[in-house]
Amino acid sequence: MVVECSLTEEDVDRIFQALADQTRRDILRRTIQHGESVSVLSRRYEMSFAAVQKHVAVLERAALVTKERRGREQVVHANRVTVREASILIDAYEQLWIQRIDQISDILTTTEGESK
């Protein structure tokens, strides 16, 4: 299996960007064992709800956390490393399969064009 992993660079950029900030690193640490709601986090950092939301959104884009709605609360969970890594690898396999299907499509089109 050899795969061109075209999203990798962007992926890495998003992760580094997300980890470049101390508050975001702290959010990750706090949410790895159990989830925390955005409002609890905003009290902890003495930040506005919106400011914490923004940090969480950056972490979310890097797939480092997921958000879950629980009643009126939004609960943030850090994604485990293995899940994060697995999703990067599955992306690579997905790319491989998309290429394969394009190639199957080409073969079938050619075959149908031939007189059999």
Add this chain to the structure above:
Amino acid sequence: MTVISTHKDAENLTLTVIAEFDSTPEQVWEVWEDPRKLEQWWGPPTFPATFIRHDFFVGGESRYLMTGPEGETPKGWWRIEAIDRPRRLDFANGLAGDDGEPVPGVEPMSAYMVLEAVGSGTRMTAVTSFVDVAQMEMLLGMGMQEGMAQAIGQIDDLLSPSRSRA
């Protein structure tokens, strides 16, 4: 164009890809059974595959190699687990060593594909399941790119339980 949907389940390490072709199930089946057709699509465009062996019966095995742009030739193998022509094929797909034979101790990924007639075409569902992340990396055979390995190392450090604070 033909890819209808993909479903990535990172928790259960399963990838499902659904595609539709304007061909009959028999024609789609042929691209799996005929090694000359199979090798036109199994490898990525930059790594075309060559099937040296393709014993298309239950328990039968395949051996293939791919040729990369630098002349490298990663190798792999299949073992056919079940055949229901032209509806379903189950097989294992593993890593082969320089001698072309399965590498001992490296679990193959398990895969199956299902063909269904839809109107005048065929829907193909291909499902691949992995054992763990280490296997996924190994079978991908690309070596994680440096930046990625670095990033993951960094996250690993950050999130390791010994460093997490209450």
